[in-house]
Amino acid sequence: MKVCGQRVSVFKLSLLLFILFIASSCLFIYYLDVQWTTNKMNLNESGKNQAPKNKHRNEKIVLQEPESEYRASSKNPQQMNSNNIVQEAVLTKGSKSPEPTHLPVNYDVHIFYYPWYGNPEHDGKYFHWNHPYLPHWDKIEAAKWPSGQHKPPDDIGANFYPQLGPYSSGDPVVVEDHMKQVQLSGAGVLAVSWYPPNDADNEGKNPDKLIPLILDLADKYQLKVAFHIEPFKGRDHQTLKTNIKYIIDTYGKHPGFYRHYDRIKKKHLPVYYIYDSYLVKSSNWAELFTPGGSISIRNTEYDGIFLGLLVERQHKEGVASAGFDGYYTYFATDGFTYGSSWKNWREIRKYARGRRLMFVPSVGPGYIDTRVRPWNGKNTRPRQDGRYYKNSLQKALDINPSMISITSFNEWHEGTQIETAVPKATDSFTYLDYGPEGPQCYLNITRQYVSKFISED
Numbered sequence: 001m002k003v004c005g006q007r008v009s010v011f012k013l014s015l016l017l018f019i020l021f022i023a024s025s026c027l028f029i030y031y032l033d034v035q036w037t038t039n040k041m042n043l044n045e046s047g048k049n050q051a052p053k054n055k056h057r058n059e060k061i062v063l064q065e066p067e068s069e070y071r072a073s074s075k076n077p078q079q080m081n082s083n084n085i086v087q088e089a090v091l092t093k094g095s096k097s098p099e100p101t102h103l104p105v106n107y108d109v110h111i112f113y114y115p116w117y118g119n120p121e122h123d124g125k126y127f128h129w130n131h132p133y134l135p136h137w138d139k140i141e142a143a144k145w146p147s148g149q150h151k152p153p154d155d156i157g158a159n160f161y162p163q164l165g166p167y168s169s170g171d172p173v174v175v176e177d178h179m180k181q182v183q184l185s186g187a188g189v190l191a192v193s194w195y196p197p198n199d200a201d202n203e204g205k206n207p208d209k210l211i212p213l214i215l216d217l218a219d220k221y222q223l224k225v226a227f228h229i230e231p232f233k234g235r236d237h238q239t240l241k242t243n244i245k246y247i248i249d250t251y252g253k254h255p256g257f258y259r260h261y262d263r264i265k266k267k268h269l270p271v272y273y274i275y276d277s278y279l280v281k282s283s284n285w286a287e288l289f290t291p292g293g294s295i296s297i298r299n300t301e302y303d304g305i306f307l308g309l310l311v312e313r314q315h316k317e318g319v320a321s322a323g324f325d326g327y328y329t330y331f332a333t334d335g336f337t338y339g340s341s342w343k344n345w346r347e348i349r350k351y352a353r354g355r356r357l358m359f360v361p362s363v364g365p366g367y368i369d370t371r372v373r374p375w376n377g378k379n380t381r382p383r384q385d386g387r388y389y390k391n392s393l394q395k396a397l398d399i400n401p402s403m404i405s406i407t408s409f410n411e412w413h414e415g416t417q418i419e420t421a422v423p424k425a426t427d428s429f430t431y432l433d434y435g436p437e438g439p440q441c442y443l444n445i446t447r448q449y450v451s452k453f454i455s456e457d
Contacts, residue, residue: 105188105222107258108455110271110360111418112228112330112408113178113190115169115214116204119152122168128203129166131157131413136375145374154426158412159368161431163420163439175213178409179221181419185443186450187406189258190218191228191273196243199232215256224258225251228273236280237288241295244272244302260305260403262325264356270304273328273405277308278315282322289323298323307360310339316351326357332364332407332416333381334392342395349399358402365389365442368415368432380415385435386445389418393449402455406446418442 118127129152136142150157152166167174182190192214193207200206211225218225227247229240248270251257259268277285287293289306297303308319310327315338319327327348331340338344345361352359366383369376381388396404410419415432420439424431434441 103183103186105183105186106450106453107188107224107260108403109187109406109450109453110189110191110226110403111182111185111187111406112193112273112362112411113182113214114193114408114410115207115210116193116201117167117169117410118205119166119168122171123205126152126166127205128413129153129156129158131203131372133371134373141375150371154424155429156412157372159371159415159432160412160417160421161424161433162410162412162417163422169207170210170213172213172217175210176217176220178419179217179223181443182223182409183221184440185418185446187446188222189224189226189271190214190409191226191271191405193230194227194247195230195232196246201230211251215251215254219254219256223256225254225256226258226271226273228275231276231279237284238295240274241288241297241302244297244304248302262305265303271307272304273307273309273330274324275309275330277322277324278311278318282318285322285324289325293323305358307358310348311337313338315339316348320355320357324357326359326402327352328360328405329362330405330407331367332362332392332414333367333379336367336379342392345395345401346399349401352402359399360403360405361396361399361401362405362407363389363392363396364407364416365392365418365445366415369413372413383432383434386437386441389442389445390449393445397449397452400455404450404453418446 116128118125119129120126130150132149133146135147136145156166164174164177169175192211194211195201195207197208198206199208215225229235229243232239232243252270258271260271261267262269285308287295288297290296291298305325306323307326307328308315308322308324310316310319310329311331316327327339329337329339331337333340334342339348340362345359348361349359365386366388367379367381370380383389393404406418408414408416408418410417412419420443421431421434422439423433437444
């Protein structure tokens with residue numbers, strides 16, 4: 001073969017063509033690489049230009065559920081299964097707490113809720129945030145401590161400061177925010193501090209008029225409402241029966257009204273916590289709570305599950321003989337009373353089971369009330385960045401109680417709240433806060449432990 005006037009062998013020609021093929025392939029690959037690099041740079045520049053738009057999106061909090069799960073049961077059909085679920089909670093504009101979406105709750109975990117706060121915007125003046133310093137019973141000792149009344153909004157009767165500020169319990173925006181927080185915690189039932197119509201504690205306003213609002217918003221977030229009945233004026237077995245009838249007739253048909261499945265009676269019954277139940281004689285309570293009592297409520301449409309407060313050791317027998325259905329301990333101070341001491345819970349649980357009674361220990365994140373009882377520092381229980389609360393919750397889980405109660409969602413005066421709190425300092429006082437884990441710290445801890453609790457009762 002002749003190429004350019006010269007004879008070239010077939011072998012040499014093949015070699016030449018092969019070299020040309022290799023060279024053209026390398027050039028083509030180089031071209032593709034240049035194009036890919038250019039496109040990548042353009043995409044990065046485009047992303048940078050669009051970044052400011054993302055600043056206006058809702059911030060998201062991702063909650064990783066523990067490996068244990070909630071189990072749905074016939075007595076609590078609305079409890080949802082969750083096994084390693086990652087739940088998202090979106091912070092919406094104007095909201096202090098996350099917006100939960102289908103977060104599972106446990107109806108065997110109850111949290112004490114106080115609707116007694118007020119402020120000038122909604123109520124004409126402050127209620128409870130301006131709580132006075134309570135004097136020591138000994139006049140000589142009392143003279144050593146501050147007196148007078150707190151002056152909100154910067155000076156409130158609490159050692160922590162709420163993220164929502166000194167709010168009103170009658171503000172629907174506040175109540176809805178509270179329901180979001182409770183749902184985020186995993187607790188399924190609010191045990192609402194309650195007085196009859198036209199009655200209230202010394203510092204607050206009547207809570208009964210707020211029950212419809214609380215029921216409506218609780219139901220919106222798949223929560224339930226039970227009643228924590230305070231020692232209202234003239235409370236005894238007879239007046240309590242009158243008020244139980246009022247509660248059932250007024251609120252009993254609301255979808256947010258809580259009923260617990262009673263395995264012995266094989267039906268769902270309302271749950272009532274009776275605070276300071278020891279103030280009424282056991283023999284008088286028995287007239288109401290035992291089947292043979294003169295004004296017995298048993299096996300009537302007003303029957304329920306009535307829990308008496310266990311403070312001292314002797315209250316075990318007193319509550320049982322009075323016909324109560326079980327015990328709760330309320331106080332979040334380990335060692336303060338026989339009932340609130342974690343070391344006694346297994347003994348109490350055994351005693352209750354032997355009498356077919358429920359035991360509902362009350363856990364809490366800590367205790368401090370020196371902004372209303374400045375002389376009571378010995379009963380302070382520091383939070384220890386959540387360790388105290390975790391220990392309390394684990395002690396309750398260890399005995400597998402009937403239910404667990406949490407003291408509290410928002411008892412700010414005694415520093416037992418798990419509601420969101422923020423750092424704050426004034427010229428005269430620096431409030432405590434929840435440490436490095438931030439405002440939601442105790443809601444998140446609650447959820448971690450609530451997910452582990454499955455009652456066998």
